[in-house]
Amino acid sequence: MAVILPAPAKPLVVPERSILSNPRKLLLEQCKTLRELRQIHGHLIKSGLLFHLPFLAENLLESSALLLPNNLAYALKVFAQIPTPRTQSYNILIRAFILHHAPENALLLFGRMITSSVSPDKFTFSCALKACSRLKSLAHGREIHSLVLKSGFDSVDFVINSLIHMYATCGEVGTARALFDEMPVKGVVTWNAMFAGYFKAGDWMDVVSLFREMLETSAEFDQVTLISVLTACGRLGELSLGEWINHYIEENGLKSNLNLVTCLVDMYAKCERIDKARSLFDEMPFKDVVAWSAMISGYTQLNQCKEALELFHRMQMTNVDPNEVTMVSVLSACAVLGALETGKWVHSYIRRKQMQLTVNLGTALMDFYAKCGCIENSVEVFEKMPVKNSWSWTVLIKGLASNGRGREALKFFSAMQETNEQPSDVTFVCVLSACSHAGLIKEGQLFFDSMSQEYGIQPRIEHYGCMVDILGRSGLLNEAYDFIRRMPIEPNAVIWRTLLSSCKIHKNVEFAEESLKELVKLDPEHSGDYILLSSIYASVGRWEDAVIVRNQMKEKGIKKTPGCxxxxxxxxxxxxxxxxxxxxxxxxxxxxxxxxxxxxxxxxxxxxxxxxxxxxxxxxxxxxxxxxxxxxxxxxxxxxxxxxxxxxxxxxxxxxxxxxxxxxxxxxxxxxxxxxxxxxxxxxxxxxxxxxxxxx
Structure with a gap:
């Protein structure tokens, strides 16, 4: 059987004149593969040009490090052959490390450059600061800022923008703003660097304030600016500004920008204009995973969970794969509705796609299983999570408590105390709830006292409500009533409603009537309170009183919430x-x-x-x-x-x-x-x- 061998690749003909006249153009236009680059490299070595003309080595380095994909290792070999690398050589390699997600190597090379007495230029400083931003290394950033000042580049916009971005990314938003304010002339890149800083810090009010300042000074903004501001409008519920931006987008023909329209969808959804969000979403000719996630998340956040799942099922019929944000929103909707089968499909998808069980995704999955009554699955997910935070522990404790496993919830709280995770005030609400459901009165009192004594957490109204529930459910209605009257903060409707619920369990008319008197002052339109008292009257045979309470509801126009x-x-x-x-x-x-x-x-x-x-x-x-x-x-x-x-x-x-x-x-x-x-x-x-x- 004859074997047909592939034709040998034709050697790349490299005219020496073309190398000398325009080496960069030659490498860009003719070098399409590493093989061809090696041929030119060999020719340059043989001709001796590589060692006599530094710019040739830099062009070769640029091609291998930045232009041809996945050839950084070869670029390092080229760099090692340069006897005395110039600033340009270092810049190329530092930039390549950043592009290849190796910012730590970029900083190491920058350090070698300084110790080799090679002077950095504005491009070096910008790239080095970008590496600091990626690593969130404030210490290195400050050192580089000092070098910028010594080198006289502190007036170069290009470098100042990188400094603003570095400080903002590293959490020093105040320092970033000080640099921003000192700039006499600010271009759109500078403004966007400041917006990005506030964005990363979650300072939404400052994003909006900065944009209003931008409008007042008639400064130029671009689509990147609008994306930051729209996101802030959604977080703050700033509908009027969001609508102004929507009008600007329509007036200037920017609706073809998918990211902008997605931000509009997200803004309208978060401002509770879900119909407008859906209208924009439906008009989009192409929807990526971010757009689908924004719309699904909008429905979930407004508790329109059936609509969220219906949209997710539509998404499944497209070729768009869900991401972590989608999954978290869908799991939240499944948790509210108790949609176990859909949630299980999501969990199966996570496993099939080998998605990382991050804190957000893992905690959402735990919460879903707990709220569907599958607490064993919730515990299993918790144990498989590689990283857990205080909220993960809190969700588990809450899930165990609400599923009738209060004592087990307290065991996990003890385990949490043995770690470095500090319980939050919400954690203690869940712990006290566990005590309430399990009838653990003494334990509940001890945990309540330990909040302020051991953890410096001052009890909020929710914690007092838990204590009323613990006492009331246990039948200690006198103690619960006295506890309310001794509270250092004014009891709200939830406190009295909790006592009223306990009165129904124990058929106590006296405290039930007292509770409703207080509730009428605080929340007169709440139908459930009247229903509870009416039920208590009925449970002890006082039917006429029960009817009177229902008639009072009718007279006041209060409608009973239907059971669903x-x-x-x-x-x-x-x-x-x-x-x-x-x-x-x-x-x-x-x-x-x-x-x-x-x-x-x-x-x-x-x-x-x-x-x-x-x-x-x-x-x-x-x-x-x-x-x-x-x-x-x-x-x-x-x-x-x-x-x-x-x-x-x-x-x-x-x-x-x-x-x-x-x-x-x-x-x-x-x-x-x-x-x-x-x-x-x-x-x-x-x-x-x-x-x-x-x-x-």
């Missing part, structure tokens, strides 16, 4: 309201409810008609409680899911006592694990028991 339960099936979120008939499978669902109630009655279920609608007739009350939203969702789950699979329901209000008892028995009769997330916590029902131990 969500359940995910096959990637779709299904929504149910009490006595709802809007679902396509309503007939089957109500038939299933009749079957459920019949079966659990045989297991000892007695409907608690105190939880029925007050306007229901006596013979309708039992039917009324059987049609609560979570029962509809559970019935749908039994119809649509496989036998033995877990049913997961999310509810916007607190689970009532009747639904709690019924769900315990449903889990036993149908041999199903049922997870219900209500406004306060998770209930894991299994074989007739609940993880809250009836303490919620």
């Amino acid at each position: 339960s969500l359940i995910e099936m096959d990637g779709m979120i299904h929504e149910f309201f009490a006595e709802d008939s809007a679902h396509p499978l309503s007939k089957e669902i109500y038939e299933k409810i009749e079957e459920m109630v019949s079966k659990i009655k045989l297991a000892g279920y007695v409907p608690n008609v105190a939880e029925a609608r007050l306007d229901a007739e006596e013979d309708e009350k039992e039917v009324s409680v059987s049609h609560h939203s979570e029962k509809l969702a559970i019935a749908f789950g039994l119809i649509k899911s496989q036998p033995g699979s877990v049913i997961r329901v999310s509810k916007n209000l607190r689970v009532c006592t009747d639904c709690h008892l019924a769900t315990k028995l449903i889990s036993k009769v149908y041999q199903r694990d049922i997870v219900v997330r209500d406004r306060n916590r998770f209930h894991h029902f299994r074989d007739g028991d609940c993880s809250c131990n009836d303490y919620w």
Whole structure:
């Protein structure tokens, strides 16, 4: 069998005259590969030109270091052959190190240049300062600033811009602003360097103020400026300025700039003009991952999580791969809706693409699993995260507490204390919440006291609320009431509402009435407070008083927040309201409810008609409680899911006592694990028991 060998590459003909006349042009136009570069290099060595004409070595160095891809190693060999490198040679290699993401090598070479008594020029200083910015090395930056002053380059705009950027990137925004203010004439690059500094520091108000100053002085700005300012407008809710920029973009035909339009989408979404954001998004002829992420994030931040997931599913049908920002937003939406299957797909995608489990992504994944009642998965993600911060620990502690594992949450808090991570005030809210759900009164008091004594954290209203909850849930209503009256800060509506909730658990009318009196002063339009007192009256048989409270609501025009339960099936979120008939499978669902109630009655279920609608007739009350939203969702789950699979329901209000008892028995009769997330916590029902131990 004949073997056909490739034709030998033709040697590159290098006329000596062309090398001498325009060596840079020759290297740019004729050198397309390392092989061709080697040929010219060899020719220059043989002819002796390389050692007699320094500019030839510099041109060769530029071609290998900057023009031909992935040939930095060869450039280093070329540099090593130059007997006495000039400033230009050092500049080329320093710039190459920065382009190849090796800023530490750039600074080392700069140091070698100084010790070799080679004078840096403005380009050297600019590149060296850029390396300091990449490394966030303020110490090196200050040393270079000193050399700039000694070398007389402190009046060169090119260098000053790099200094401003370096100081701002390293967190010295004040120093950057001082340099900025000293400049007599500022070009758009200088302004943008200052904007970038404020941007990196998150000083959004200063970004907006600087732009207003720019407008007042009629200074020229560009699209880079507008991107910084639009981002700041979104963070601050500065809608009027954002709309002015939108008008400017339209007037000047800049809508073809994808980054600008994406920033407009983000700005409008963060300013709660989500319809305008969506309109701009839909008009975009091409959408990259940043645009998709901005729109999905906008929906998530406004708690329009169903819309966020619908848009994410649309994104999946395109050829655009999601990034970390997309994933964090989608996981947040899944967490709110309890969309376990979609969130699991996201986790699977993260593993398939081998995405790094950063603090932000890992913590979002933990939070998602915890809020879907899969606390074991949340712990597993936590343990796999290579880096954890205080917020990661806090999310885990909160997740364990809300899933009925308060004691385990406190063990993780002890583990956190053994690390260098300092608990925040939010961490202590979660710790106290764990004590509340687990009925740990003494422990709760100790943690409350340790906040200020050991960590110097002054309790906020949320911490006082947790203590009221700890005492109230435990039945210590007198102590809880006295604690409120002794608080050094004025109790708010949440404090009194917490006491009122405890009164419902323990059917205490006296403190319930006192709580509502205070709540009417602080938050007179909150329907839930009236509903709670009405339910307490009903629970002790005071039906007339319960009706009076409901009538007061009607007279004041206060409408009850309807109970709503969500359940995910096959990637779709299904929504149910009490006595709802809007679902396509309503007939089957109500038939299933009749079957459920019949079966659990045989297991000892007695409907608690105190939880029925007050306007229901006596013979309708039992039917009324059987049609609560979570029962509809559970019935749908039994119809649509496989036998033995877990049913997961999310509810916007607190689970009532009747639904709690019924769900315990449903889990036993149908041999199903049922997870219900209500406004306060998770209930894991299994074989007739609940993880809250009836303490919620």
